[in-house]
Every structure is written in structure tokens, then in C-alpha cells.
Amino acid sequence: MSSETTPPVSKLFFAEAIARALHEAMSRDPRVIVLGQDVGRYGGPYREFSGLHAAFGGRRVRDTPVAEASMVGLGVGAAAAGLRPVVSITYMDFLLLGLDPLVNYGAKLRYKTGGQLGAPVVVKTTAGARGQGVAHSQCIESWLVGVPGLKVVAPSTPADAWGLMHAALQEDGPVVYVDHKRLFPTAGELARDAVPVPIGRAVVRRRGADVTIATHSYMCRVADSAADRLAALGVACEIVDLRTLAPLDVDTVCESAARTGALVTLEEGQLACGIGAEVAYRVREKTGTMRVARVGALPAPVSSNPVLEAASVPGPDEVVEAVRGLLRP
Amino acid sequence: MSSETTPPVSKLFFAEAIARALHEAMSRDPRVIVLGQDVGRYGGPYREFSGLHAAFGGRRVRDTPVAEASMVGLGVGAAAAGLRPVVSITYMDFLLLGLDPLVNYGAKLRYKTGGQLGAPVVVKTTAGARGQGVAHSQCIESWLVGVPGLKVVAPSTPADAWGLMHAALQEDGPVVYVDHKRLFPTAGELARDAVPVPIGRAVVRRRGADVTIATHSYMCRVADSAADRLAALGVACEIVDLRTLAPLDVDTVCESAARTGALVTLEEGQLACGIGAEVAYRVREKTGTMRVARVGALPAPVSSNPVLEAASVPGPDEVVEAVRGLLRP
């Protein structure tokens, strides 16, 4: 009877949030197409493209050969020619095969043509470790952050998965959309009147007065577990979810770190020349001196071996230890 | 008559130093081969392979198709099977095409096989801007620094070009050897009794009490020009040539920066998640607070247009400005 019968939020899984955003965007904009391995009837390795083939058919939701170089090239070229392709590269490790068209062409297209052409492609790919071994676990977001002309987003919640996909599809240039194997089955809420998540805006996920943890993607959940443990020890963590890695919202991190006086960066990828190094540099540039620690993977490949995998990627233990080390007087 | 008739040093150009090191290594070790585009009779785009084809023939100095993915794959595979290939990837931009075999296979091979196999390949490639445009000018050393299992060297003088090539050829795993278009015609001296340059050891190129400039490759020369200008203004710069980017010799930078009290990092590549961010982080980690500034490319592609190229990559002006900004009371 009243409008209250429609709840103001819906519950959904991360994978569903991607599919929903794509469904909405494809309904609205005939230029949006999806290219990828097993994105069609199969619905994507994590069901994140579920229902799209049924709704939009095989010409807009295309299964491709296992040929990442051409998949990215096709997406970039089609984008330059007027479509808005979403290219699914199953794992970020395979993006290495498609970096030439993405970096050497797509990211530079607007610049090199003096604004005549642009390549509004969304390359959606999945990072992170979950038992799949050395060539299926890597997080190389930090490489992309230094490529002028590229934007990089990395949602950690279903709402952001939805909102950042919509935002990415409204960009004029290439966007790499990085999700994470361990996020797909996580659930969350999406407001019925949700709007796209602005690219370039971090968000404070948890308030706390003692230390700021700046992180992204699945590591937001690790940070949260660590924060729970630290809370029990009397340490209140503030968690900043970067959400967008390029451009990076340094201001939000600075505001938080200025409040707490201490910053821990947390990433699943390698520390060397990583996201943490960049965040730390830029925060200190603005705040002057700042106590900083960073947490990331061990400098080693990530094995599919459960013992070794757990040892090499950061978990709550490492975060707790880093925070305690930093706050030790 | 006496041994003094043989001068203790010889003068040579950077390109010659590479060819000489390879000639020596190939004479000594039949496992060393060279693979690359136009490395044979032509002697390499910058004559850096000059004379090798004549000396060792077409089976050890092989021209390849323009197919970087397979060039790196061949080199890595041949290395794993017992050779010590040097693969020439003309420009670092094209290394993007070969990152899958290098990063997903070569760098992880020793680890994933539990030490059964390794891939002692040297991927020699040329970075930097010199009028060749958006897809022929990039410096992506920072990407490689975060790949466990890879070493990365970047000589700035003929002696180091010689010494690091020898060192790279003695490694048990893959090494990326990054030179620079603007270095090939530069000259320098090489001691007759020179020994390989240890991988992982930076060197102080210029002594000065006021500020440390940590840099590598061609930017060492830019730093030196800036230091000359700053000397005229009464500022004494110490220049640390990193030489090896992975592993990074943080100690040498720290010692210098501890003496001077101020650090400027300088790289030709992008700042975001770059070498400077990493050096700055690790120096501060060791020295506590430290005044730091970083200098790198503008966040834009590098055009072949001379005006735009000069504007986008760092030159002495930017270094002078950064140093003065940092030392301003």
C-alpha cells in the first residue's frame, strides 16, 4: 500500500552486484557489451555475468577465445570506435598478456590523437590468492597506478562493486576494475536509490582514534578482522577503503591520519613500489612527519599450497603486529 | 718494455661496453647466446651487439622475428634448459608483450619447482625518451622491482654497463638489464682489471654535504648537471647511483642521506608507485624522519614532439627546483 513495502535497500552478493550493474547499464546503453572467457551462457567464472547472456544475447555478451592480448585489443579498439566494452580478464595474472593494447594504445589514445579519440573500455579482472597458485594469484594494481591515462578502481563491498562499475562505464577513457576471488561470495546491502560511486573518492569504513589503516579490496575485510582484535586490546582503528587507486584520494587518508597520528598501509600485493609506498609518500608530503608502517605480501610467489599461501599473503596477524609495532611507545 | 705500456684503463662508449662484456662472456661460456631483433649482422639498434655475429656466428647471435612474447619465452625456456641467453627487447615498451613468460614463468620457476629449475636469462632492454613517442619512451623499471624472483639492474656508465652485464650473466635467475637510449653514445673508462659489478650495490658518484640525490641510469647525468648548477649556488649535492633496482641497496642511500640530511629521488619514469616512492619509504624506515622530495615524469605520456617530450621528462631544472625547495628553510 505505502511505499514502505519496497525496502530501501536490497541484500546481494558481490558477484550479483556486478551482474546487476551490468544489466542496468546494458539496458540503458546499447553501446555496452561484454567480452570474455565463459561470460556467456556460463555466466562468468564467479557468476558475475549471470543472466546477461539470456537478457542481451550472444552478440552483446560474447565468449572469446583464450587470447587475452586480442581480448584487450578488441575491447580497446571497439571502445575507440564508439562502443563501451567490458572486457573480462579472468585473473589479473593474465592481464600481463594484454598490457600492450591497454598501456601502449588505450591509455595513450586520447593524448596521442590530441583528443580526437578515446578508449572508454572497462577491463574487469580478478586479483588475489585463493588456492590457485603462482600464476593465478597476483595483485599488480600498483603497476597500473603509474600509467597516465588509466584509472583503476577496486571495490570491497557489493555496493561499491555496483557503484564503481556504473561509474567506470561513464568514463571517457580506460578503467581497470579489480575485484577479488574472496569477495564474490560476500554479501552486502545496496540502497534502492544508490548512485554511482565517484571515481577518486575513498571512504572511511570504520572509525577509530588510534591508527589509520589505508587499504583496498579484500584487504578491507582483513583490516576489519584485525581491527576487531585490536579493539579487544584497547586500540581503535580507523579503516580507509581507498576504492579508487588511480586517481588516489590522498586527502581522505590524510584527514584520517592527521586525526589518528599513525598510518598503516595494507595491500595483498608486493610492497616494493606498491600502493602502500605511494600512499605513505603522499600522506607524509601533506602531513609532514607521520608514523607509518606498511603491510603486504612476503617477497615471494604465492603458492597454491595452503600453508605457503597463508604464509605469504597478509592476514589479520600481520596487521595486528604492524599496528602494535607502530603504536609501541 | 714495462707493463706501463698497457694503460690501466681503456676508454670506450657505453654501447661498446655492452658488446665487449658479451664478447668476453661468450668466449668464456658457450652457454651464452644472444636473441633479438637485428642483433646479428646489423649489430643491434645502437651497435651494442656489434661484432658478436662475426665472432660467434648466427647460431649464437640470432636475429628473431618481431615477436617479443616468444623472444622472452624462448630465452626463459632456453635458460631453464641450460643456456644463458641474453634476450634483447629493443625498447622497454615492448617488454609488455613479453611479461607473461618473464613474470608468470621465469621469475617464479625456481620457487614453483622447489629449486629444481631456474631461468638464468638476461633480458636487456632500453628505456627512456629520445624523440620516439608514446610507445617507445617508457620507463617501467618500477613494475619489475616488485616481482619476486626478478633482479633489475640499470647501469649509467660504460664501466657499469660492462660490469653489470657480466654480473647478470653469472646469476642463477632472471635479470632485467635496463639501459637508456641517451647513454649509448656516452663515453667512459674501464679498468683493465675491472671485475663484475656486484648486483645489489649502489655507488656514490659525487660527494656533497647538503643533499643526497638517489637516482639511476641516464638520470645520473641529469643529476650531475643539476649538481653543477647547484654548486654554483653554493649547494653541494651527493649523487647516489642505485645501479641495481632489485635488490635495492638502501644502506648506501641511508648513509648518504644521514650525512646530508635531505634526500631527493630522481627517476625518468612515473612517480606513482615508482622507484622514488620505494627509496623514500625505505630510507625513512631506517633513518626516522628525513626531508624528502621526489622528481619524475609528468603524469602524461611522452610525445615524440620535442617541446612536449622535454616538458614531460625531468631535466636539471626540475632537479634544481626540487633541491632548492627541499633546502629552503
Next chain:
Amino acid sequence: MDALALLESMMLIRAFEEALMRRPDHGFQLLSSGEEAVAVGTCAALTSDDTLLSSGRSIGPALARGLEPGPVMAELLGRTAGPCRGRGGRGHLAQPSAGYFGAHAVVGGNLTIAAGVALAWQAEGRPGVVACIFGDGACGSGALHEAMNVAALWKLPLLLVCDNNGWSVSTPRAEALAPERLSDLAAPFRMPSATVDGMDVVAVRDAALALAAHVRSGAGPAFLECVSERFATHSTATRETRPQAEMAAILARCPIRRHAARLEAEGTLTEALRAGLERDVADTVADALRYAESAPFPDVADALRDVV
């Protein structure tokens, strides 16, 4: 390799995988069941001079190549008694000392590596053949083109074996690859090629022998396409997309039953002999499991070993 040995080798792979599947702790696996004849037939053409590389669907190739089942099982279960100390796992199983240069889980990723191994062998004057088994999916990748071109140009001792099981995860080969036969891809490079029934181990072995002889002669690479069937889902972690009715027809094409029937018809295989083989294979698998179970997981400190 004689006809009975071919049968036993295929039976071992099947039994090994069945035992592995009964365990809850295998992570997930890419099974070779249905495709045993491709691995076994190929390996029957290889000698101890040769080496083998494969895709991440590695159990069949590794066992067919003659690796000890115990260490293979240990590797798949993450134990340090595996040849890669339990860190390679299914996707990166390797034992070069046993003629298995290794699996690589990047589709198409082993093709240029294999060409590089062949280049080293040529340079060293070694007599062997480098064989690389890859899926139909890998035929879409540019790496195949680059590897074929350079192998043909340089006459590398490379035997390319495409295990065309008709699928790349959920995508049928016809929707991913334009050529009529995948062996057609070899034609422009002027290398000999053949397409054979990959469910017939003798056909695979004979074609592999013929093509390997060409490679062994120094005349350059060759390409063998084996048309096979995947009995299981793509991996044990992926959904089946093929209708049940279709699956029944597929499973009916079992390469083991087919070869056994042939041997029975020929009189080479008796009921008793077959029962004996089954027992042997079961014992071998049981031993392998015991061997693997008795070995420890790696230590946490191992995570930083053998990195550089």
C-alpha cells in the same frame, strides 16, 4: 611401449584420479580422465632422451611420462615429498630429471617455453625431442603462432601435441577457433601435422611416433592434434554445462575400455590379466596415497625459500 603397457598406463591415471577425488583435501584438480589416451599415446613415442611439457591438466601427462605416483600424489596434496616440494601443485607439477619439464597453468604459456627448451637442446647438440601437450584453448593464443613460426624457421626439435577435448571451460571449440581442423594451423609453417582420434591410444602413439621421428631427424617441428573427450567438469571446482544425455554418450567413448576391448578381441588381454592389472594399479595408487600422507606439509619458513 607395448599394447598392454599402454593399457596399464591409462588405467593407472584413471585409478589415481579416482582415488584423489575421494579425498576432501585436494584443493581442486583438473582431471585427465577421458584424455588418458592422448597423454599415454604421446609418451609412448618419447624416450629418456626426450622431455615433456604440459598444460595445467597435468596428472595424465605426468603419470604417462612415468613419474612415480607417490611423489605426484604428494605434490597434488601439498606435501614436501612432491618433486616441487608441494609448492607447484597441479598447475606447476614438474620433474625435469624424470623427463617431465613441467606443467604451466597459463593457457598457451608453455608453448614458447617449450620452444626455448628445444632451442637449448639444439644448441647443446642433444638428441632429444621436446614435446608439449596443450589444449584446444591454447590454439587461440598468439603464443602458438609465434612458437610455430620460430620453431619452423630454426628447425627446433619440438613436437606440438594439441589435446583437443573440444572445450575451454564452458566454451565449445567451434565457438573459439575458426579453423576446420586445429592441425591446419601448422600448414602455413610447412611442418608435418596430423589429426587423430584421441580416444584411440594406438592411433595417438603411432602418429606421435611418426611425427617424433621427423622431429628427431633434425627436420624441425611437427604438430599432432588428438581429438579427445573430457569426462569430468573443467576442474573439480567448476560447473558442468553439458547436458546429462550428452555426457552419457561421451563417457561411452572411454579410451581405456576401447583399448581393452581391442586387446581382448586380439586375444592379448584375458580376464585374468585384466584383473591383475587392476589390482596392480590399485596397489600402486594405495601406495602413492600412503607415501603422500606420510609426508609433511611445508613449513611456513619455506615461503621464502628458492625465490631467487
Next chain:
Amino acid sequence: MDALALLESMMLIRAFEEALMRRPDHGFQLLSSGEEAVAVGTCAALTSDDTLLSSGRSIGPALARGLEPGPVMAELLGRTAGPCRGRGGRGHLAQPSAGYFGAHAVVGGNLTIAAGVALAWQAEGRPGVVACIFGDGACGSGALHEAMNVAALWKLPLLLVCDNNGWSVSTPRAEALAPERLSDLAAPFRMPSATVDGMDVVAVRDAALALAAHVRSGAGPAFLECVSERFATHSTATRETRPQAEMAAILARCPIRRHAARLEAEGTLTEALRAGLERDVADTVADALRYAESAPFPDVADALRDVV
């Protein structure tokens, strides 16, 4: 395009490059001299519905496609009056509004991009053909394989034109590519192909017309190999490796003289007509130079424009 127009178009490219070479301030260039017939013959088969992509050897393709010589000259000299505001230069010259989607200086790099453009056009129901000119060198790259496979599978409106000038910098085509004819590479993908004399503009045009008609019909891609000669060094910054005697024979195969001789023999071209064409072309080039010279270099602040 009539026979005289073909001649004039080739003459313009030659005169344009000669004028450019007389300048000290062109940085360095990859010239199309000797290969004019490939660009002109191909473009003669294209309509305003179509678009063209090329390798970094872009002057011939751009002018043959009908771009204004003034802006092209401005682009090559780094002036803002170029279509890319002087920032693309030789390697990345582009003017999509004029049917030239652009050059890309990564060898083979435009192949999958062109397939993507063709995909967009197919999706939008546009009638045009997407033509991509690439060198023999690009035939070694896996991108060609991937682009051909997907174009054939999806019946993309893609015309692949290989300008086989026999060299990749200093490496002869025979030492880089195993196939007998490069058009053989198209065969496994079941697309029509042809190899023609790339020094004969009429042969190129006719073959391009026939293959473009196939593409235009919606039947999918086609592959045209044009065997040509490079008159200059790889780039004006690289060394010549071909012996002088060989060069004389090569230069004697001039596609412009050949076409002119044919037209003279047919009576279509008179001495006066030819002199008139030469004057026209010279005037056009002189105008182009004036246009370019009168335009400024970009401002330093431009370095941060149009990045994202």
C-alpha cells in the same frame, strides 16, 4: 579511383617525402617511398564508409587515404596544426574524421585494435570496411593469429593488408617468417586471401577491391599480401644494410614509373599531362610546407592536456 588519380596519389606521396627529407627538422621518419602502390592501391578500394589503420610507416597510407597534406606535414613537424596537435607524429598520425583511424608504432599493435574497430562497426550496423596495413614484420607476432581467428569466427568486416617490403629493419623476411607466402597464414582461418605484386598499383587496387567486396558483403575478413620494396633505409635514423648494387635494382622497380609507363603505353598519359601532375603535386607539397611552417609548436602546458 581512375588510373590517373592513382598516379597522382603516388606522385604526391613521393614528392611529399622528398620535400620532408630536405628539412633538417623532421626528427626522423619512416618513409613509404617504393611502397606507394600498396597504400594507394588499397585506399583506391576504400570508400568514405571505410576506415584505415596502419603501422608507423604512415605517410603513404595517410596521404593515399586523402588526408590534407598540410596538416599531415604539420603533424610530422610537430606543429599544433596537425590533426593530433603535433603530438602523435609519424608513429601515431591519425584523423578518424577523414577515414584514417590512425597509425600505431608498435609492430603488430594495430591488428587487434583494428579487429575491435571492426567489431564496433559490426555491432553498430555500419556498412564500412576496416582496413589495416601492416608490415611483413608484424606477421611474426601472435597478434596477427589472434586477430585473424576472432575476425574469422565473428565475421568481422576486416581487410588485412600486409605490405611485405621484405624487411624488418635489417632482417630479411625469409629469416623471420617461415611461411612460403604470407597470405598462407590466412588459410587455416578459411578467409579469402591473395598475394599480389605490390609494385603494381592496379594489381593492388583490383585485388583490394575484390577482397573488400567480400568483406563488405558481411562474409568476414580477408587478407591481402602486397610484395613491395622499401626504397629508403628502415628509418632515416637507421643504417642501410643492402649492398649498393642491389639497391639499384630495387630502385629500378619504381611503382610510379611503372604505372606511368603503362599509362603512356595506353595513351592515357601524355608528356604534358605528366608535367602538369608534377607541377600540381609540387604546388601541393609547397603549400603543405607553408601551412606547417606557419603553425606553432605546442605550448609546454599542452603536455598535461588530453591525458584522461
